[in-house]
Amino acid sequence: xxxxxxxxxxxxxxxxxxxxxxxxxxxxxxxxxxxxxxxxxxxxxxxxxxxxxxxxxxxxxxxxxxxxxxxxxxxxxxxxxxxxxxxxxxxxxxxxxxxxxxxxxxxxxxxxxxxxxxxxxxxxxxxxxxxxxxxxxxxxxxxxxxxxxxxxxxxxx
Amino acid sequence: xxxxxxxxxxxxxxxxxxxxxxxxxxxxxxxxxxxxxxxxxxxxxxxxxxxxxxxxxxxxxxxxxxxxxxxxxxxxxxxxxxxxxxxxxxxxxxxxxxxxxxxxxxxxxxxxxxxxxxxxxxxxxxxxxxxxxxxxxxxxxxxxxxxxxxxxxxxxxxxxxxxxxxxxxxxxxxxxxxxxxxxxxxxxxxxxxxxxxxxxxxxxxxxxxxxxxxxxxxxxxxxxxxxxxxxxxxxxxxxxxxxxxxxxxxxxxxxxxxxxxxxxxxxxxxxxxxxxxxxxxxxxxxxxxxxxxxxxxxxxxxxxxxxxxxxxxxxxxxxxxxxxxxxxxxxxxxxxxxxxxxxxxxxxxxxxxxxxxxxxxxxxxxxxxxxxxxxxxxxxxxxxxxxxxxxxxxxxxxxxxxxxxxxxxxxxxxxxxxxxxxxxxxxxxxxxxxxxxxxxxxxxxxxxxxxxxxxxxxxxxxxxxxxxxxxxxxxxxxxxxxxxxxxxxxxxxxxxxxxxxxxxxxxxxxxxxxxxxxxxxxxxxxxxxxxxxxxxx
Numbered sequence: 001x002x003x004x005x006x007x008x009x010x011x012x013x014x015x016x017x018x019x020x021x022x023x024x025x026x027x028x029x030x031x032x033x034x035x036x037x038x039x040x041x042x043x044x045x046x047x048x049x050x051x052x053x054x055x056x057x058x059x060x061x062x063x064x065x066x067x068x069x070x071x072x073x074x075x076x077x078x079x080x081x082x083x084x085x086x087x088x089x090x091x092x093x094x095x096x097x098x099x100x101x102x103x104x105x106x107x108x109x110x111x112x113x114x115x116x117x118x119x120x121x122x123x124x125x126x127x128x129x130x131x132x133x134x135x136x137x138x139x140x141x142x143x144x145x146x147x148x149x150x151x152x153x154x155x156x157x
Numbered sequence: 158x159x160x161x162x163x164x165x166x167x168x169x170x171x172x173x174x175x176x177x178x179x180x181x182x183x184x185x186x187x188x189x190x191x192x193x194x195x196x197x198x199x200x201x202x203x204x205x206x207x208x209x210x211x212x213x214x215x216x217x218x219x220x221x222x223x224x225x226x227x228x229x230x231x232x233x234x235x236x237x238x239x240x241x242x243x244x245x246x247x248x249x250x251x252x253x254x255x256x257x258x259x260x261x262x263x264x265x266x267x268x269x270x271x272x273x274x275x276x277x278x279x280x281x282x283x284x285x286x287x288x289x290x291x292x293x294x295x296x297x298x299x300x301x302x303x304x305x306x307x308x309x310x311x312x313x314x315x316x317x318x319x320x321x322x323x324x325x326x327x328x329x330x331x332x333x334x335x336x337x338x339x340x341x342x343x344x345x346x347x348x349x350x351x352x353x354x355x356x357x358x359x360x361x362x363x364x365x366x367x368x369x370x371x372x373x374x375x376x377x378x379x380x381x382x383x384x385x386x387x388x389x390x391x392x393x394x395x396x397x398x399x400x401x402x403x404x405x406x407x408x409x410x411x412x413x414x415x416x417x418x419x420x421x422x423x424x425x426x427x428x429x430x431x432x433x434x435x436x437x438x439x440x441x442x443x444x445x446x447x448x449x450x451x452x453x454x455x456x457x458x459x460x461x462x463x464x465x466x467x468x469x470x471x472x473x474x475x476x477x478x479x480x481x482x483x484x485x486x487x488x489x490x491x492x493x494x495x496x497x498x499x500x501x502x503x504x505x506x507x508x509x510x511x512x513x514x515x516x517x518x519x520x521x522x523x524x525x526x527x528x529x530x531x532x533x534x535x536x537x538x539x540x541x542x543x544x545x546x547x548x549x550x551x552x553x554x555x556x557x558x559x560x561x562x563x564x565x566x567x568x569x570x571x572x573x574x575x576x577x578x579x580x581x582x583x584x585x586x587x588x589x590x591x592x593x594x595x596x597x598x599x600x601x602x603x604x605x606x607x608x609x610x611x612x613x614x615x616x617x618x619x620x621x622x623x624x625x626x627x628x629x630x631x632x633x634x635x636x637x638x639x640x641x642x643x644x645x646x647x648x649x650x651x652x653x654x655x656x657x658x659x660x661x662x663x664x665x666x667x668x669x670x671x672x673x674x675x676x677x678x679x680x681x682x683x684x685x686x687x688x689x690x691x692x693x694x
Contacts, residue, residue, distance in 0.1 A: 013495060026329060030168045037295075038168075039328040041271040047525065050494025062407040064295075064328035067474045068489070084492045 005058035007066040008120070010113075011085040012077030014048045017113035020138060021075065022053035024117060027134040028126050029057035039064035050084055073123065075116050096120055101154060108143070111150035118154020128155070169332045171299040171325040175233075175263060176201035177334065178303035183342040184259075185230040186210070188218040190576065191607035192237030193272040194326035195265035199235055200610075203620055211610060211619045214543070214576040215240035219247045219262065226260035226316070227354060228345045231307055238266040238279045239542065243577065249286045251316050253364035255353035257346070259310035261303065262288070263319045265326050268444045269471035272606075274523065274540065276469075278445035283318050283422035287368050289375050290318040290422040291384065292400040296330040302419065304337045305384055311340075313371055320421070322444065324401045324471065376423035384419030385428060394481075395436030397429060397449060397460065402442045402472050409477040421449070426456045433458045442480060444472045499528045504673035505599055507646040508568070509534035511654045515661070517566045518557075520550035522578070524570035524606045525675075526599050543573050547581025547596060554590035562592040563661055569596070572604035572612040575627060585666060586636050593664040595657070598629050601675040602682055609678045621681075623689045633668040640667040647673055 008025060012018045019040060026038040040053035054066040071088040075096045082097055089095060101115045114135065121131055132148060139147050169177065175198050179187060187202045187209040189195065203209035212218035215236040225232035236244060241264045251260070264282070267273040283290035291306050293299040299321065306317040352360045379385070391412045398406050399418040406415060416432040418425065433439040433453070440461040441450040450462035464485035467476060479488070499506050509529035512519055513536040521527060521537035522545060530537035539549050550567030557565065569578045578598075585594055604610040611617040616626030633641045640660065646653035653671075660667035674682050 014497065023329075026168060030166075030331070035331065036168060037328055037330045039324055041323065041327065047497030047500065047528070048495070049497030061330075063404040063474045064324060064330065064401075065405075065473050067408075068491075069475075081494070084494045087489070087492060 005056050005061050006073075006124070007071045007090075008055045008073045008075065009052055009066050009071045009085060009088045010055065010075045010077070011050070011052035011081050011088075012113070013081065014051050016051075016077045017110065018051045018053050018077060021077070021113040021117055022055050024114070024131075024134045024138050025055050025120070026057070027137065028130045029055070031130050031134065032126055034058060035061045037061045037064035050081060052085060052088075073120055075120055077113050077116060094123060105153055107149045108146040111143075111147050114139075114147045115150040115154040118151040118156075121151070121155050165335075166331050166333055168329050169296045169300075170197065170327055170329050171293065171296045171321055172197035172265075172327070173201045174296040174299035174332050175303045175319070175321075176205060176207070177332070178300045179233045179261075180205040180207050181334065182231060182304055182307050182339055184233050184307075185342065185345075186222070186225045187233045187235065188212050188221050189235035189263075190215045190218055190240055191572075191604050191610040192240050192265070193607055194267060194323045195235045195237050195240075195263060195321075196607045196610065197326075198233075198263060199619060202233070209619050211612060213613055215244040216247060219244040219251070222260050222262070223247060223251050223254070223256075226256040226258040226310075227254070228347060229257040229343055230345050231259040231342050233261045233263065233303075235263040236265070237273065238264055238277055239273060239275065240264075241279055241282055242277075243543065245282070245286075248282065248288065248316075250356050250361075252287045253356055253361055253368055255314045255350065256310065256316065257314065258343070259307040260316040261306045261310060261319055262316055263321060266320065266322045266445070268322055271323055274542065276445065278448060279318075279320055280421060280448045281446065283320070287372055288316050288318045288422070289313070289372075289420065290320050291419060292320050292421050293325055293419075294400050294403040294417070295325065295328070296332045297336075298419070299325060300332050300334070301337050302384065304339050308339050309375075313375060315371060318422075320400075322401055372423050376426070379420045379423060380425040380427045383425055385425055386415075386417040386419065387428075387432065388415040388417070390414040392435070393437045395432055395439040396442050397432065397439065397453070398442045399449065400444065402444050402477070405472055405474045405477040406442050408474040410481055418449070424449070424452055426452070426458075429453055430456065430458050433460050440481070442472070442477055496531065497528060498531065499525065499534075500676055502676050504601055504645075504647050504671070504675070505529060506534075507650050507653065508597065508599060508671055509536040511646070511650065511657060512536040512566060512568070514654065515657060516564060517657075517661070518553060518561065518564045520546045520553060520565065520567045522546035522569040522573050524573055524599075524604075526568065526570055529568070537568070544569070544577030544581055546573075547578055547585060550596070551581075551585055551588070551590060551594060554592055554594050559592055562590065565594070566657075566661070567594065567596045569598055570605075571598060571600040571602070571614045571629070572610075574598050574629065575613050579632070582633065582636060582638075582668070586638060589666055591664065593666055595660040595667045595669065597657075598668065598670045600629060600670050600672040601678070602672075603675050603678040605675045605678060609675070609681065615682075617685055621685045623692075629668070629670050638666050638668050640665055641670070642667070643670045643672055645673045646671050
């Protein structure tokens with residue numbers, strides 16, 4: 001990975017696992033020895049409103065927030081939140097959205113966040129083991145199987 | 158806190174880092190009142206094994222902290238920015254009192270109001286009360302500055318304000334533990350010292366002189382060896398900054414010279430002066446009020462500030478670039494997201510639907526139920542501060558003509574009522590309006606807004622253990638309110654509506670307790686209750 005900071009914005013609605021997904025991503029980057037910062041606003045996150053979380057990693061990261069128009073990746077878990085967050089993305093940035101996942105093959109609908117991380121993982125150079133490790137650390141054991149399947153669905157398609 | 162660790166590094170939020178430092182420093186008691194973005198500090202401190210408790214409000218929390226520090230131990234008291242308004246009374250006088258232990262007061266400010274009713278800048282409190290202040294810019298500094306705050310507090314026997322902001326509290330950044338060694342906490346003790354601790358005028362006058370003298374010593378120390386950092390870059394641009402703004406500055410202007418202030422009261426004015434003189438253009442980049450720039454200019458330092466539009470909301474890298482470029486043209490507005498709403502099945506929904514149907518004038522309060530102002534309910538007419546529902550409702554009743562006064566209702570949540578609604582209820586009994594009044598306490602069995610914390614009316618401690626319980630109906634009756642009703646509006650909405658109508662029609666005082674557990678908390682509450690029953694079997 002080069003020294004440039006990678007900027008990721010994860011967005012969706014309260015209750016969809018936006019923060020969980022950004023936690024997992026931040027941990028993967030952290031475990032890979034990079035400097036990591038992650039930022040979001042808490043408080044209203046369980047009341048169904050718009051939620052977004054910024055994750056930045058690289059050799060040395062200063063601001064924890066992704067500057068508007070500078071996100072390399074925008075991961076959106078709710079289709080109606082794509083337009084709300086589009087301005088975050090840079091001109092060459094990659095949009096990762098739910099239409100890229102065959103929802104009928106998701107073992108658990110609530111793991112769309114993790115399936116989209118699977119898609120994101122194809123663009124990043126972290127080893128798959130690091131992702132699985134971080135998933136397991138952040139998700140209750142009884143949901144491990146469903147989420148690893150969701151991750152693979154996004155990664156392997 | 159179950160942080161991932163890697164070569165003694167952890168990825169922690171600023172709140173978690175403060176808790177870790179408090180734990181590492183052997184802080185004997187953490188107390189506070191839940192408030193975004195400060196809540197996780199005490200929760201994490203408790204998880205780590207520290208003694209942490211929720212107080213009914215921030216004033217009581219600070220008073221308890223003062224007692225701990227007078228007893229020679231270390232205390233940390235946490236709150237959101239508006240909480241310091243509630244705790245301001247003890248704050249201004251504890252500044253005069255000689256402490257034997259350490260007292261660190263965390264004020265978590267919310268520029269941009271992610272989850273608050275105003276964006277007050279609590280750096281002003283440090284100046285107004287004469288309390289030294291540290292401002293971390295990431296989680297590592299949140300960890301280190303908490304330890305330094307304890308050191309400073311013990312060295313000068315004074316309280317210290319640790320001023321954080323939303324992005325420092327809630328961003329996760331890397332933390333290396335054990336970077337600063339501080340002395341072991343001392344055993345608790347007590348000695349009489351009337352002139353240093355009893356602030357009657359005769360003792361407070363010399364105490365005020367002492368405070369100003371101490372602040373002068375602190376300023377000299379801060380100038381000499383305070384936790385400030387100078388980065389020598391280009392001689393053409395110098396930036397004075399503090400807190401999270403430092404991070405945006407380093408990103409927006411990597412080549413600039415930077416004076417980053419860690420201790421922002423009392424300020425290292427001579428260092429600031431030397432820095433300003435060493436660069437061609439010197440500018441202050443700060444979030445919120447023009448606090449640093451005003452202080453610098455008062456001291457005769459020629460320095461630029463930011464245009465007024467950047468006083469509002471948070472700063473970020475993009476906005477810092479604009480400030481540096483002198484660009485104060487209108488900024489692009491973010492696309493409107495989906496606003497939060499009362500959850501489907503939330504017990505508050507029935508209440509606000511009916512208040513709307515009855516065309517009530519609703520004096521509201523702070524919590525999830527503030528969302529009762531939004532469509533489809535639109536059943537909240539005022540929101541000022543914690544507990545204001547009752548006083549504002551009473552004022553409306555006193556002032557409006559009877560036909561309108563009779564439609565006024567005060568609505569307040571369980572934790573908010575305990576926080577500062579009880580004195581409002583006393584006022585209601587003591588100075589009842591001619592038309593009577595109706596107080597509805599929305600008791601959903603938890604402090605939902607901030608993330609399901611316990612409070613004195615749940616009968617459980619911060620760690621969910623069983624403890625003394627404030628029972629609203631008993632309290633209201635003991636104050637002399639005759640019409641006290643406990644109901645579940647969602648179970649029988651029509652009956653609830655009839656009851657509200659009846660209370661509005663009578664010139665007597667009524668308290669209606671609308672009781673049903675928050676949907677999000679119901680499962681945990683059942684679990685806590687089951688554990689408690691098992692223990693008692």
